[in-house]
Amino acid sequence: xxxxxxxxxxxxxxxxIYARAVQYMHAxxxxxxxxxxxxxxxxxxxDIARGVSYVVDRDGVIEAVFSYIEGEDPTYRQIExxxxxxxxxxxxxxxxxxxxxxxxxxxxxxxxCAELAKLHGCSSLRADTHQDNRIMQHLLQKNGFVYCGxxxxxxxxxxxxxxxAAVAPDGENPRVNPGGAYSGMPNAGGIYTEGAYSGxxxxxxxxxxxxxxxxxxxxxxxxxxxxxxxIVSVLLFCTCINWVTGILAVIFGIIQITKNKEHGLAIxxxxxxxxxxxxxxxxxxxxxxGMTNAGITxxxxxxxxYDDSYDSDGSDAWYDxxxxxxYDxxxxxxWYDxxxxxxWYDxxxxxxWYDxxxSGGYDYYNDPYxxxxxxxxxxxxxxxxxx
Numbered sequence: 186x187x188x189x190x191x192x193x194x195x196x197x198x199x200x201x202i203y204a205r206a207v208q209y210m211h212a213x214x215x216x217x218x219x220x221x222x223x224x225x226x227x228x229x230x231x232d233i234a235r236g237v238s239y240v241v242d243r244d245g246v247i248e249a250v251f252s253y254i255e256g257e258d259p260t261y262r263q264i265e266x267x268x269x270x271x272x273x274x275x276x277x278x279x280x281x282x283x284x285x286x287x288x289x290x291x292x293x294x295x296x297x298c299a300e301l302a303k304l305h306g307c308s309s310l311r312a313d314t315h316q317d318n319r320i321m322q323h324l325l326q327k328n329g330f331v332y333c334g335x336x337x338x339x340x341x342x343x344x345x346x347x348x349x350a351a352v353a354p355d356g357e358n359p360r361v362n363p364g365g366a367y368s369g370m371p372n373a374g375g376i377y378t379e380g381a382y383s384g385x386x387x388x389x390x391x392x393x394x395x396x397x398x399x400x401x402x403x404x405x406x407x408x409x410x411x412x413x414x415x416i417v418s419v420l421l422f423c424t425c426i427n428w429v430t431g432i433l434a435v436i437f438g439i440i441q442i443t444k445n446k447e448h449g450l451a452i453x454x455x456x457x458x459x460x461x462x463x464x465x466x467x468x469x470x471x472x473x474x475g476m477t478n479a480g481i482t483x484x485x486x487x488x489x490x491y492d493d494s495y496d497s498d499g500s501d502a503w504y505d506x507x508x509x510x511x512y513d514x515x516x517x518x519x520w521y522d523x524x525x526x527x528x529w530y531d532x533x534x535x536x537x538w539y540d541x542x543x544s545g546g547y548d549y550y551n552d553p554y555x556x557x558x559x560x561x562x563x564x565x566x567x568x569x570x571x572x
């Protein structure tokens with residue numbers, strides 16, 4: 186693998202890489218950086234003619250493309266909300282794009298440009314990107330660039346500006362790094378002819394490139410919500426509320442999994458919600474078996490012993506205390522009660538058997554339709570009752 190100047194016969198591969206990069210930008214939340222056909226075929230042809238377009242070549246296949254230009258960039262003359270770190274000459278990296286098959290290809294390009302800038306007497310390396318291009322911002326900072334402020338393109342569009350010293354990050358020097366991605370000095374065409382990329386291929390034998398690198402904290406909102414609701418669900422497993430929070434945790438987790446590649450938090454939320462629901466089911470079953478073994482039914486829970494038979498508050502109970510049941514003391518519908526209201530053998534004579542006022546069975550003052558008439562059909566002359 187080597188970095189070399191682009192040739193006109195590379196144009197088709199280069200334009201395919203740029204087309205892929207534009208699609209990925211739009212899909213990853215950056216639809217406003219490369220628009221209206223940028224970078225155009227005419228612009229890339231011009232870069233090739235000027236000798237500022239470079240490609241990462243691996244056995245005749247182009248893995249990445251970029252433009253490296255030394256000298257003053259007119260759009261970098263003024264910078265707002267900050268300042269450049271150096272005032273000397275510099276090299277600029279523009280239009281970096283990857284074919285998406287090599288891991289770390291952006292770092293290879295940046296280090297190569299920084300080394301070439303140093304070789305040519307430049308004190309720093311500069312670059313800019315759109316505020317929505319989170320991926321490129323991450324890659325710049327990862328490769329030793331520092332945010333300096335805001336610059337404006339020729340059309341007035343703002344861009345975030347970055348700069349790094351013209352040396353490889355962490356003291357790495359490609360000229361003395363024979364085991365790295367490149368080594369040795371570039372030749373007249375700016376090509377490193379020694380060294381080879383040493384990345385680890387994936388299951389398909391390829392290495393995912395720059396566009397697949399992920400951003401921390403990017404698009405994890407539903408996953409975070411799912412995990413929080415799942416934890417709350419576990420804490421409330423002994424209540425009915427945990428089913429509401431658990432179901433919400435599962436819903437948010439599914440949304441996160443279907444819409445974003447960050448799955449860890451979503452999976453955690455779904456698992457905790459499932460655990461909460463399982464714990465609540467176990468709790469309900471334990472309560473059910475416990476009640477069954479104790480002879481308690483739901484009817485007992487709704488109508489407890491104070492509202493049922495033999496109770497002490499007198500609500501329709503037998504032998505109760507207020508007289509609203511059989512054999513009670515209040516005399517209200519009770520058998521053998523003391524109030525005499527429809528009681529058997531009661532004392533007030535209201536429809537009681539053997540009572541004292543004659544308004545019931547077996548009394549001495551009732552009318553001819555008494556017990557003896559009903560059962561023995563015996564009546565004294567004059568309508569008097571037997572005995």
